[in-house]
Structures are given as C-alpha cells and as structure tokens.
Amino acid sequence: MAKAKPFDEMHGGGDIRHPYRHYGAWLHSIDVEELERRHQAADLLFRRLGITFNVYGSDGGVERLIPFDIVPRILSSDEWGIVSRGVIQRVTALNAFLDDVYNDQDILRAGIVPASLILTNAAFRPEMLGMRVPEGAYAHVAGVDVVRVDPETFYVLEDNARTPSGVSYMLENRQVMMRLFPDLFAQHSVAPVDHYPELLLDTLRGVAPRGVDDPCVVLLTPGQFNSAYFEHAFLAEQMGIDLVEGQDLFVDDATVYMRTTRGPKRVDVIYRRIDDDFLDPLAFNPTSMLGVPGLLAAYRLGRVSVCNAIGGGVADDKAVYTYMPDIIRFYTGQEPILKNVPTWQLSKPDDLAYVLEHLHELVVKEVHGSGGYGMLVGPAATKAEIEDFRVKIKAHPALFIAQPTLALSTCPTYVEGGIAPRHVDLRPFVLSGRKTVVVPGGLTRVAMCKGSLVVNSSQGGGTKDTWVLESAVREGGHAGTRG
Amino acid sequence: MLARAADNIFWMARTVERAEHIARLMEVSMRSAMLPASGGNGGRLSDWETPLYMTGRVDDFFSRYEKVTEGRVLSYMILDKHNPSSIRSALGAARENARAVRHLLTSELWEILNRTWLDIADMTWNDVTRIGVPQHLEWVRFRSHLFRGALFGSQRRAEGFHIAGFGMAVERADNTARLLRAKWDSLQGDATVRAPDFYRAGVLLETLSAYKAYRETFSAQLEPRRIAELLIQRPDVPRSLAFCVREMDVMLRAMDPDSPLLGDLGALSRRLEGVQMVDLVRVGLHRFLDEIIAEVGRLSDRMRAHYLMVV
Numbered sequence: 033m034a035k036a037k038p039f040d041e042m043h044g045g046g047d048i049r050h051p052y053r054h055y056g057a058w059l060h061s062i063d064v065e066e067l068e069r070r071h072q073a074a075d076l077l078f079r080r081l082g083i084t085f086n087v088y089g090s091d092g093g094v095e096r097l098i099p100f101d102i103v104p105r106i107l108s109s110d111e112w113g114i115v116s117r118g119v120i121q122r123v124t125a126l127n128a129f130l131d132d133v134y135n136d137q138d139i140l141r142a143g144i145v146p147a148s149l150i151l152t153n154a155a156f157r158p159e160m161l162g163m164r165v166p167e168g169a170y171a172h173v174a175g176v177d178v179v180r181v182d183p184e185t186f187y188v189l190e191d192n193a194r195t196p197s198g199v200s201y202m203l204e205n206r207q208v209m210m211r212l213f214p215d216l217f218a219q220h221s222v223a224p225v226d227h228y229p230e231l232l233l234d235t236l237r238g239v240a241p242r243g244v245d246d247p248c249v250v251l252l253t254p255g256q257f258n259s260a261y262f263e264h265a266f267l268a269e270q271m272g273i274d275l276v277e278g279q280d281l282f283v284d285d286a287t288v289y290m291r292t293t294r295g296p297k298r299v300d301v302i303y304r305r306i307d308d309d310f311l312d313p314l315a316f317n318p319t320s321m322l323g324v325p326g327l328l329a330a331y332r333l334g335r336v337s338v339c340n341a342i343g344g345g346v347a348d349d350k351a352v353y354t355y356m357p358d359i360i361r362f363y364t365g366q367e368p369i370l371k372n373v374p375t376w377q378l379s380k381p382d383d384l385a386y387v388l389e390h391l392h393e394l395v396v397k398e399v400h401g402s403g404g405y406g407m408l409v410g411p412a413a414t415k416a417e418i419e420d421f422r423v424k425i426k427a428h429p430a431l432f433i434a435q436p437t438l439a440l441s442t443c444p445t446y447v448e449g450g451i452a453p454r455h456v457d458l459r460p461f462v463l464s465g466r467k468t469v470v471v472p473g474g475l476t477r478v479a480m481c482k483g484s485l486v487v488n489s490s491q492g493g494g495t496k497d498t499w500v501l502e503s504a505v506r507e508g509g510h511a512g513t514r515g
Numbered sequence: 516m517l518a519r520a521a522d523n524i525f526w527m528a529r530t531v532e533r534a535e536h537i538a539r540l541m542e543v544s545m546r547s548a549m550l551p552a553s554g555g556n557g558g559r560l561s562d563w564e565t566p567l568y569m570t571g572r573v574d575d576f577f578s579r580y581e582k583v584t585e586g587r588v589l590s591y592m593i594l595d596k597h598n599p600s601s602i603r604s605a606l607g608a609a610r611e612n613a614r615a616v617r618h619l620l621t622s623e624l625w626e627i628l629n630r631t632w633l634d635i636a637d638m639t640w641n642d643v644t645r646i647g648v649p650q651h652l653e654w655v656r657f658r659s660h661l662f663r664g665a666l667f668g669s670q671r672r673a674e675g676f677h678i679a680g681f682g683m684a685v686e687r688a689d690n691t692a693r694l695l696r697a698k699w700d701s702l703q704g705d706a707t708v709r710a711p712d713f714y715r716a717g718v719l720l721e722t723l724s725a726y727k728a729y730r731e732t733f734s735a736q737l738e739p740r741r742i743a744e745l746l747i748q749r750p751d752v753p754r755s756l757a758f759c760v761r762e763m764d765v766m767l768r769a770m771d772p773d774s775p776l777l778g779d780l781g782a783l784s785r786r787l788e789g790v791q792m793v794d795l796v797r798v799g800l801h802r803f804l805d806e807i808i809a810e811v812g813r814l815s816d817r818m819r820a821h822y823l824m825v826v
Contacts, residue, residue: 081622082614082629256615269618274517291518293674293822 038439039182040453041105049183051108051501054219059103064450070102070212071446077208083200083262099494100205102212105443105456105476109503112223115186115460116470118370119176121360123462126193126347128363130170134160134343144362145355153352154400155345157308159315163332166239169464170341171348172303173232175199175475178370179457180441187371187438189457191356193348194340195305198475198495199461200263203228203270205497206473223472223500228461229270232303235465236271239337240300247300250274250290252281254306254322264305278306283326288336301337302327308342350399350433351377373438379430387434388425391418394434395485396425409485411437440485443496445478455479457487458498472500516674518824520616524675525823527612527628528666528682534605535659536690537592538652540566543698543722545649548585550714563588565697570600589648590640602655603635621669624662631658672769678822680766685815688759689808691723695746696804702739713737720745723754743800744792756807760784763814776817783810 042048048056078097107115132139133150140147150156175196177189206225210217233249240247253264255277268275280290281299289296304311310320315328330336346352352359354375360368376383376394387394396408408421425432442453460474476496477487487493548562563583567573572591575598580587595601610632617625643651663683670676702716716737720726725745732749733741750757764780787807795803 079633080626080630082617082625256611261614265614265618275520275616275618276517277519280517280519291824293516293518293521293678293824 038453038455039180039441041180041441041443041456043444043453044183051106051111055104055106055216058216058219059444059451067102067446067451074100074102074208074212077211078204081204083204098201099480099492100208101445101454101478101480101494101496102209103444103446103451104209104497104499105458105478106220106499106501108501109223112472112500114184114369115178115458116472118186118188118368119174119178119460119462119470120468121364121366121369122176122188122191122356123171123174123464124468125356125360125363126171126174126191127169127464127468129359130193130341130344130347131165131168132363133346134163139359139362142362144358145352149351149355150346153346153349155308155343155349157343157346159328159332160341160343165341166241166337167464167466169235169239169339170344171462172235172239172339172341172464173199174340174462174464175459176462177457177459178474179438181439182441185371187373188356189373190350191348191353192459193344194307196459196461197260197263197305198459198477199228200266201495202461202473202475202498204266205475205495209497220499221502223502225471225473228471229267231463231469231471232267233271233273235463235469236301236303236337236339238465239339241334241337244300248298249301249303250276250281250299252276252278252302252304252306252324254310258305260305267303273303278320278322278324281324281327283324283330286326286330286333286335288324288327288330299336301339303339308345311338311342350375350397351379354433373435376434378425378432378434383434384425384429388422391422393437395437396421396432396434399431399433407486409437412484437485443476443478445480445494445496447480447482452482454482455485455487456496472502473498516619516678518822520619521674521678522819522823523612523616524619524678525682525819527609527616528679529686530605530609530612531628531659531662532683532686533600533690534602534609535656536686536694537566537570537600537602537605538655538659539722540569540694541589541592542649542652543694543718544588545585546718546722547701547715550712550718566592569693569697572598572600590643593643593648593651594635594638594640603638606632606635606655606658616675619675621665623665623669627658627662627665631662674770677766677770681763681770681818684759684762684766685811685818687754688756688763688811691746691754691756691759692804692808692811694719694723695743696801696808699739699743699800702742716742725752725754728752740792740796743796747790748787748792757784757787760787767818771822774821776814776821779810779814779817783807783814786810 042052042056075097078100083097129139139145140150171193173196175192175198177192178186179189180186202225236249237247249271250273251264251268253261253275255261258264265275274290276290282289282291288299288302290299306322309317310322312323312325312327313320314325328342331338331342353372354377357368357372360366376387378384378387387396391408392410394410398406408417410418440455440457443456444451445454456476456478458474458476460470462468462470476498478494478496479485479487480492480494544562544566561583563585566588567576576591591598591601593602596603598604610628613620613625613628666676666679698715698719702712702719716739717726720729720742723746729737729742729745732745735741745752745755747756749755750761752758760780760783764777764784767774767776767780790803
C-alpha cells in the first residue's frame with residue numbers, strides 16, 4: 033500500500049545514503065543556474081545527435097526527445113549485486129520455462145502452472161512445439177523492470193522477454209553524462225556499460241545455427257517510422273551489422289538471404305525487433321508487410337536463428353507473471369531473490385470482486401498491454417476514469433490483472449526551479465546465449481510529473497543515467513552459468 | 516552492402532546536391548533579374564519563370580498563384596513544403612534518407628544533415644527575409660560544401676562512399692546541363708546588335724563557381740561558345756559535364772572494376788569530348804543537351820537497377 037513518504041534513493045531516512053555521499057556534496061555545492069546550463073547542454077546534445085523516439089498516434093512533431101535528467105541514479109555494488117543476481121536467476125528460469133513448455137511440459141504436468149493458461153495463451157506458438165533452439169536460449173535479450181520500496185526490497189514489475197527496448201538510452205545517457213560531468217566520473221568509480229553491444233553481438237553469434245563458423249548477423253527492424261528506430265540503427269552501428277527490413281530478406285530453399293548490391297547474401301542470425309505476429313505472413317498475420325515469407329519454416333529447420341525466439345511472449349504474459357516465484361523454484365531450486373508483486377487475476381471471481389471494491393487504491397493493467405497504455409493507477413485517477421475502467425473490466429475481466437500500488441522509490445531529479453524527488457524504476461538488460469550476463473546498470477526511468485508512478489516514455493516519462501559504483505576491484509559484469 | 520541502404524545513400528547525396536543547385540538557380544535568377552532586360556525579351560521566359568520550367572513545377576505553381584513574382588517564386592522554391600523541388604524538401608529528403616542509414620554514416624556526416632534540417636525545418640519566410648535571401652542561399656550552398664567535406668574527409672572509402680559520389684555526380688551533371696540549356700538563349704544578347712550579353716554570361720559563370728576558371732582558361736572576353744566549351748568539355752571545372760562524367764566513372768570503377776556500366780560511361784565521355792563547339796552553337800545546343808540529360812538519366816537508372824535492386 034502507498035505509504036505517506038516513499039523511500040528516497042539519496043536521502044533514505046534523513047542523512048545522505050552512502051552511495052550518494054560524494055555526489056550529494058557536489059549537488060549541494062552547485063547553484064541552480066549551473067544545473068540549468070548543463071540541462072540545456074544535454075538537451076542540445078540529444079537533439080543534435082538525433083536521439084529521438086517516435087510517438088504513436090501523435091501528430092505534429094512526430095520525433096520527440098525523451099526527457100533526460102542530469103541527476104544520476106546511483107547504486108552501490110552491494111545493491112547492484114542483489115539486482116543482478118536476481119535478474120539473472122529470473123531470466124535463467126524464464127529460458128528453462130520456455131524450453132520446457134515447448135518441449136517436455138514438465139511444469140504443466142506437475143501442476144505448477146495451469147496448462148490451460150499456457151496452451152490457450154495468445155502468445156503461445158504451437159509452431160514452436162518440439163523444436164530445440166540453440167543453447168536453449170529463448171529470451172536472448174530480456175528487460176526486467178525492477179522497482180524498489182525500501183533499502184533491501186526490490187520487486188519485479190514485468191519481465192519483458194519479447195523485444196524490450198531502451199538499451200540505447202542506457203548507453204547514450206552515459207555518453208552524454210561523461211561529456212557533461214567529466215569531473216564527477218573522475219571522483220566516482222562508475223562501472224562501464226559501453227561493452228553492451230559487444231556482449232550482445234557475442235550472444236547473437238553464440239546461438240548461430242550449428243556448423244556456421246562465422247555467422248552473418250542482421251538486425252531486423254520494422255523501419256524508420258517505428259518508435260524505437262533510433263535504437264535499432266544505433267545497435268546495428270555499434271555491432272557493425274546490417275540493419276534490414278522485411279523487404280530486404282527473402283527465403284529460398286529454407287535459407288534466408290538479404291539483397292545486397294552484389295546479389296543475395298546468406299543470413300544466419302536475425303536479431304529481430306518485430307513482434308511474432310508480423311514476422312512471417314505465411315505463418316502468422318497474413319497481412320504483415322514487415323516480415324519475411326517462409327522465415328518460420330527456415331527457422332524450424334534450424335537454418336537460421338531468430339532472437340528473441342518466437343513464442344517467448346508466453347513467459348512475460350502478465351497472467352503467467354503471478355507464477356514466476358514457483359517457476360523460479362521449479363527450475364533453479366532456489367528461492368527468488370527479487371520479489372513478485374502480489375497480483376489479482378480478474379478471471380477469478382473472488383479476485384474480481386475484491387478488485388472492483390478497491391479500484392481507487394490499486395493499479396489495473398491489461399494482460400497483453402505494454403508501454404503504459406491501457407493502465408489505471410487508482411490513487412491518481414479521477415472518479416470518472418475509475419468508473420470507465422470498471423465498465424471495461426466487467427466486460428472482459430480475464431483481460432486484466434490488478435496489483436497494489438507500490439510506493440516506488442524516489443530519486444532527486446532536476447525539475448523547473450530546482451531538485452525534487454521523482455519516482456523511478458530500473459530496467460537492466462539481461463543477455464542469454466551460451467551464458468547469461470547483465471551489464472552493471474540499466475535504464476532508469478523517471479516519472480517527471482510530481483507524484484506520478486507511470487515512468488513509460490510513451491507517457492511522458494524521462495530517463496536517467498544509472499551508476500553502479502564499483503567496489504575495489506573492477507569486474508566485467510556478473511556472469512551466471514546456464515544449466 | 517544492403518541494396519536498399521545503398522539506394523538511401525544514393526538519394527541522400529543527390530538531394531543535398533539538388534538543394535545546392537536550387538540555391539544556385541535562385542542566385543542566378545535574382546542577379547539576372549537585376550539586369551536590364553536585353554532587347555525587349557523577345558518571347559523568352561522571364562528570369563522568374565525559368566526556374567519553374569526547369570524543375571517542372573509550372574502547373575503546380577499556377578494552380579496556386581496567378582502571377583509570377585520574385586517573392587512568390589523565391590518562397591516557393593526555398594521553403595514550400597508542398598513543392599518537392601524546394602530547398603526545404605530536398606534537405607528534408609536528404610535527412611530522411613540519411614536517417615535510414617545513419618548507422619552507415621560517420622557521426623559528422625549525420626550530424627551535419629540533421630542540424631541543417633533542424634535549422635530549416637521550422638523556418639518561416641519572415642525568418643528568411645530577416646536573414647536576407649542572398650545570405651540564406653549562401654548558407655544552403657555552404658551547408659552542402661560542409662556535407663561534401665565531411666563525406667570526403669571522414670567516410671570510409673567503401674561502397675557507401677562511392678555510391679554517394681556517383682549520386683552527386685549524376686545530379687550535378689543533370690543540373691549543369693539543365694541550367695546551361697535554360698540560360699543559353701539569354702546569353703546571345705540583342706540580336707540587332709549581335710553582341711553577347713556579358714552580364715548574364717558573367718552571372719551564369721559565377722553561379723556555377725566557374726567565372727575564375729573561365730578567365731584562367733581563356734583569358735579572353737566572355738563568349739557563349741567558350742562558355743559552352745567550359746561547362747561541357749573541360750574536365751578540370753568541377754561543375755562541368757566532362758568533370759561529372761569522369762567522376763561517375765571514377766566512383767563506379769572503384770566500386771566495381773568490372774561494372775557493365777563502364778562501357779556506357781565511356782561512350783558518353785567520348786561524345787562530350789568529340790563534339791565540335793562551333794557546330795554545336797550553329798545547329799543548336801538545346802538538342803545536344805537534351806540528349807545528354809536523357810543519357811545521364813539512363814545511366815542513373817541502369818546503376819540503380821544493377822546495384823540498388825530497383826526495378
């Protein structure tokens with residue numbers, strides 16, 4: 033339940049908390065005009081570099097800048113240790129779960145997760161049954177949304193196992209911060225994140241079809257009008273791979289080729305940033321202009337690798353989310369390190385009745401929604417909004433889940449007129465191939481409006497650079513072994 | 516390289532070159548319009564109608580405006596969002612094409628196109644007149660120089676570079692041929708006096724950055740025959756047809772030494788070299804330039820069909 037005062041990452045109970053001790057002193061020594069100057073400089077840098085995202089359904093200036101906040105979010109290496117071990121544990125379990133539901137289905141037989149929830153799920157792809165993907169990796173790139181409510185407690189809000197975005201902001205935010213505040217980086221030992229593209233390329237090459245020594249990896253984008261196009265281009269550039277659209281690829285004799293200036297060239301690994309539905313008009317949505325006809329057949333024959341794997345959405349479904357603690361125990365034999373938010377399934381009559389009575393204090397989400405669209409934040413909603421939602425829920429209860437409103441931690445944020453606390457979350461990016469790794473950091477999203485709990489960029493949220501302070505020894509990132 | 520990406524690069528380069536050409540065209544029009552009309556105009560197009568004919572925008576222009584005036588043509592050719600041939604549209608297209616392949620461009624190259632676009636995207640006609648139209652046109656020309664400088668100074672000498680160079684040369688050849696064709700009659704001056712129009716000739720050369728080149732090459736009075744020779748045959752003048760065709764050949768050869776298009780390019784090059792200026796001036800330059808324009812267009816189409824998979 034929302035408490036009177038949420039936990040603040042910098043001020044905690046009153047005194048400045050340890051990870052912020054140098055930064056806090058610096059922040060207090062600098063005047064507001066100087067902050068404003070650096071804020072403007074950051075804005076200009078982002079605009080010149082063309083780091084923009086496209087907003088769906090808004091006209092006029094279609095390309096927008098994501099508001100960038102110049103105050104970093106700082107985690108100690110111990111705090112990061114909890115988060116990184118937690119997300120690696122979680123993604124390891126997610127991959128094992130996907131491998132299981134598309135093959136042996138032990139977890140369904142054991143009755144841990146109801147078979148009907150999986151087999152009738154819209155994100156479940158029967159086409160994937162009986163297929164063994166390289167390294168047993170399905171969610172090659174997962175963005176796990178973590179929030180914090182007190183010094184020790186981290187919750188996972190969502191596991192994004194389809195095509196999570198935002199990693200380019202993690203990288204560009206760091207570049208911009210290093211240009212604006214070189215002095216602060218000299219004072220702090222901030223763990224680097226810029227090797228992410230290398231790790232990603234390594235992950236993608238590591239899951240190439242068997243027998244391919246020097247795989248040709250491409251990034252498949254829906255095109256330059258997609259909201260995350262900047263990120264697609266950025267990652268392709270950083271990895272030195274081709275950025276392709278569906279029209280650039282074709283399948284011949286169960287082999288995928290791209291059209292180059294010198295004729296067809298074989299493609300071995302596709303890092304796709306297109307949803308399952310649009311990947312192959314022969315297998316899925318027949319009207320899709322974005323996909324590649326025949327891709328699924330080539331994939332099933334193991335002639336090409338698709339990352340993230342097709343059908344992974346069944347693991348990050350909001351209804352499956354409820355079972356994550358049991359899923360983690362089942363595959364890893366360990367207790368979950370990160371907590372799950374208690375969740376009411378509105379398909380269950382008891383849960384539905386409770387939620388309808390407590391709409392004003394709960395968060396209600398669509399099961400298949402994402403990006404903060406179609407979401408009700410009870411404590412912040414008007415009476416009319418709540419009543420609207422009540423009608424929607426009653427019409428299709430199974431499409432919704434509800435959760436208590438968590439008191440997300442706040443972080444000092446530069447707003448007009450000075451520094452004020454704003455709610456934040458954290459999305460670390462976990463890579464799974466031959467092993468499962470995470471770079472120290474992630475994307476901190478911040479709700480720029482006072483009191484708001486919605487951090488999504490499509491809803492006016494901003495981002496911050498995330499600093500993980502290194503303990504004495506530098507390490508290249510926490511690695512876990514897949515098993 | 517991905518064929519579609521190569522096509523984006525090709526058009527990126529062409530549209531920057533086109534923006535520069537429109538700026539030069541507006542400069543030549545403004546300066547010619549300041550000169551007294553020679554010999555009562557004799558049914559020729561006015562200095563402000565010429566750019567509309569050259570870019571094929573006459574019908575569109577007259578569907579919106581009744582009369583051709585200097586201010587209307589300038590704002591139509593510089594800023595108009597609905598005119599695909601305006602400088603603003605060309606720079607917007609250049610930036611959109613660059614955005615599609617920004618991962619293949621150096622950051623300098625991308626930032627130049629992005630900033631140029633951001634500067635002109637929201638500009639109003641009031642802004643342009645406040646800066647001054649000539650100053651604004653000069654700015655466009657200089658942005659194009661900057662783009663070229665970054666392309667030659669920072670981009671790796673690989674397919675992308677050569678395709679950009681080829682695209683630039685194609686566009687420039689087309690532009691020079693069209694400009695010379697459009698201005699040719701006005702250079703002949705007053706038929707009764709049989710003297711060339713020195714002022715218009717000077718303006719044309721200056722707009723093509725070729726005035727000094729003329730003086731150095733001929734050290735003689737301005738004569739239409741020699742102007743034609745300079746802009747058609749001299750391979751050392753960067754906006755001449757001979758230069759552009761040689762550039763196309765250099766870029767294509769670097770990209771693909773066995774390119775089947777090299778034969779056609781050689782033929783075009785020999786045609787430019789072999790033509791006798793005296794004959795050309797006598798029988799009419801227009802037909803010759805029309806043929807050259809068509810041949811350059813065919814070469815561009817063949818290049819796109821062969822390498823950029825455009826069908």
